[in-house]
Amino acid sequence: MTNMERGKPVISCKNVWKIFGEQADQALEEIKRDNLSKAEALEKFECVIGVRDVSIEVYKGEVFCIMGLSGSGKSTLVRHINRLIEPTAGEILINGTDVGGLNAEDLRAMRADEIGMVFQNMSLLPHRTVSENISFALELRNVDAFTRAQVAEEVIEKVSLQGYGDRYPSELSGGMQQRVGLARALAADPEILLMDEPFSALDPLIRRGLQDEFLALSKVMNKTTLFITHDLDEAIRMGTRIAIMKDGEIVQIGTPEEIVTNPTDEYVAKFVQGISKLKLVFAHTVMVPVAEYEAKHKKLPALKSCPQAGTEDDLDALVAKAVDQDKPIIIMDEGKPVGVVTKDSLLHAIRGDS
Amino acid sequence: MSVTETTLKPFKEFAEKNGDYYATTFLKVQQETLSKWHVNKAAALGGFFWASLRANWLLFWIGFFIDLVALVYLGAAYKFKTATGSVLLDVEKFKAAGNEAAAQNKMFLIERYENWTSSSIMSAIIIFILGRIFFGWLADRIYFRQYNAWRVDHTKQSGSKTSRWVMLAVIVALIAPLMLYRSTQFAPDARTCVKQDRAIAKGEEFSFQDKFNCKVISDFPTLFWIDRPDKYDVKRAKDGTRYVERTAPTNKTPINLHTYTSGKIENVVKYLTGFYSYIFDGIVSVLNGLLGAITAIFAGTPWPIMMGALLAIAYYAAGIRITIFVGASLTYLALFGFWLTAMETLSLVASATCVCIVMGLPLGVWVGKSSRGKAIVTPILDIMQTIPSFVYLLPAVAFFGIGVVPGILATVIFAMPPMVRLTSLGIQHVPESTKEAALAFGASPRQLLTKVELPLAMPSIMAGVNQVVMMSLSMVVVAALIGAGGMGFLVTRALANSDTGKGVLAGIGIALLAMMIDRVVQKANNGQS
Secondary structure, rough: HHHHHHHHEEEEEEEEEEEOOOOOHHHHHHHHOOOOOOOHHHHHHEEEEEEEEEEEEEOOOOOOEEEEEOOHHHHHHHHHHOOOOOOOOEEEOOOOOHHHHHHHHHHHHHHHHHHEEOOOOOOOOOOOOOHHHHHHHHHHOOOHHHHHHHHHHHHHHHOOOOOOOOHEEEHHOOOHHOOOHHHHHHHHHOOOOEEEEEOOOOOHHHHHHHHHHHHHHHHHHHHHHEEOOOOHHHHHHHOOEEEEEEEEEEEEEEHHHHHOOOOHHHHHHHHHOOOOOOOOEHHHHHHHEHHHHHHOOOOOHHHHOEEEEEEEEEEHHHHHHHHOOOOOOEEEEOOOOEEEEEHHOOOHHHOOOO | OOOOOOHHHHHHHHHHHOOHHHHHHHHHHHHHHOOOOOOOOOHHHOOOHHHHHHOOOOHHHHHHHHHHHHHHHHHHHHHHHHHHHHHHHHHHHHHHOOOOOHHEEEEEHHHHHHHHHHHHHHHHHHHHHHHHHHHHHHHHHHHHHHHHHHHHOOOOOOOHHHHHEEEEEEOOOOOOHHHHHHHOOOOOOOHHHHHHHHHHHHHOOHHHHHHHHHHHHOOOOOOOOOOOOOOOEEEEEOOOOOEEEEEEOOOOOOOOHHHHHHHHHHHHHHHHHOOHHHHHHHHHHHHHHHHHHHHHHHOOOHHHHHHHHHHHHHHHHHHHHHHHEEEEEEEHOOOOOHHHHHHHHHHHHHHHHHHHHHHHHHHHHHHOOHHHHHHHHHHHHHHHHOOOOOOOHHHHHHOOOOOHHHHHHHHHHHHHHHHHHHHHHHOOOOOOHHHHHHHHHOOOOOHHHHHHHHHHHHHHHHHHHHHHHHHHHHHHHHHOOOOOOHHHHHHHHHOOOOHHHHHHHHHHHHHHHHHHHHHHHHHHHHHHO
């Protein structure tokens, strides 16, 4: 998709900087001028660079993953979107509105109506029932109790927590608590979801289940999601696009396939190394064009005797076709052969050699 | 594990001199086979000299203290011995003058001084010998710790160096002579020294020793004398306006800083009560109103209804077992004729608790949320808690007169700190992430406080209320001293008349009252959470 097709971005950050410390402004000036590193800034100004010149644009309906290790500034960045943290420099626009320019009342209205947030440690209120927790944002906006109960009932169904509305959070398991967290974020029907490592604290099986449910839900509801994670597997499963952060900077932005097949630097490459390419790499990237194949080998073998596949088939599908026979796979596009995938090139692609 | 030369090497490296002895001793300490009666003979003989040689300053001070105490006893023996001599001279004089009776009187003193002399010498010897043995016993055990510290940090002092005796000489020279001198002298009392000061001001001469004794070995000397300040009195003129009457002091002798300042404080209190009495009267009337309303409930309700109501509250809040206890306690109070008095006391406690909550809760929230609030309020709370309650009874009476209201105020001063502290503790312990979540969903500061922070802090706040009630009850007796009445008055009256039986009965009544409230409030709290 090009930017034209996507329309205007829902969230856009322009050159956002966050520097923690007492001499933040002075430090910013010098860091920009002399291009100081994180360690140098710490030594010189006792300032920590949280976010370093980040610009991102997130479009309607996208699940935009920000992936980075702890301390990379991803949680700090996401807190700028709803101004839980004020940027040192740069601006954040939501549907064209400058978040930094809002007064306190408008900011609260925006937080309550337009942005839902899910936290790693759930942060539910222990003295309120599940329903009361879910309708918290509505209560803050002075919505009446009857409407609140109705909305809560609806959202509870969406996250499949039927029958738990009148329980207290402490009676629920971790996975269920995070469903409540998700339901709370969805209750005010916000356009934007900010998810700060929502599934990191859960055990792997539950995490899988919740990821799938969220993906399904997200397709139906068409929310714009900013999804923070420290797990590249998760980012690849969830993300329409992924931004990789390191030391407060964004190292690379791209679709999962772009990141896996074409990492910009060593750092990203190291991450990608262990990732299975089977579902991420497609026939059109690994195939050798017919002309090239014919120049190297002889003629193309008879079409009928070979297995065939489309350009958008992933490696997993190609492997399934390649087993139990010796012929290369012919890649077809609109009924004509466009390329060839031999067993050798398939194996190389799985290993990630380029 | 076998012991090899490498095991012992660090011990020897540390001890340097007499390495073999310390190596075997330390090894035994490590293996926990050191004899219970093990004594380091060099340390026992050398005392603090040994310790400073080995740079163990803890042992040095212990050893120095032991020897110093023995030395001071010797000095005392010398003091009594010389005293005996001077008394003997007096006796001779009296005998020469033919005053047998006076001489006989002094003979009794001689006997006493001789006894003291010999017992001082005995004490000195026993302390010295036992002390040195104890020191020797302690030496290797503490010295081993120094070895452990040295293992971690080799720059720490180790080995044995005679150059360290320079340090020892300095310390001993600073402390020992004056201590020894003090032990050989009868110190003059504070009165003698004040007289001496005044005489010197008039131009009399005293020997250097007398002056030295007054300045150094008696009480801390009065460094300067101040002229008496004018006395202020607030008087009322015929037309009703108040004015200050200032009188010059009639007594011209100078006074010390203490007397001067206390006079000034009295003047300030007089001024405040004279010109700002409306403030204090206002507070008194507000509190009297509150107290009146509460007393009307507790004491004004006929006893059958009140008793039923208290039992019902206990039952709903805390269940049947505690209700039985409450019932038994109430029966005790009723049977021994304490009913109305106990209700008066409950009214006082309830009023004080109300004031504590109304003032303490917002203060606690402020302290919990603002670091400046914490910096301002914490020291004040510390003062409120550490000042003995009798101290603020006097100003309470000065400002508010005698009666229940100053009693309530004194109680509030005593009982409010836990309310503030526990409220702020509860507020501070609300997880940062929960607050962040509430903010992320658009909570305003007020909503954050009422919907998140206060509910989450509630267990802590309730614990604070319970503390307030308990501390108020414990102030009942003290408050009775300034006319607060109630059960406390019965105790103070019994105390004044040394009427043990009545005191015990009233005391038990107060204790039961406290236990009753405590059980019910605690159970109600636990039931909630």
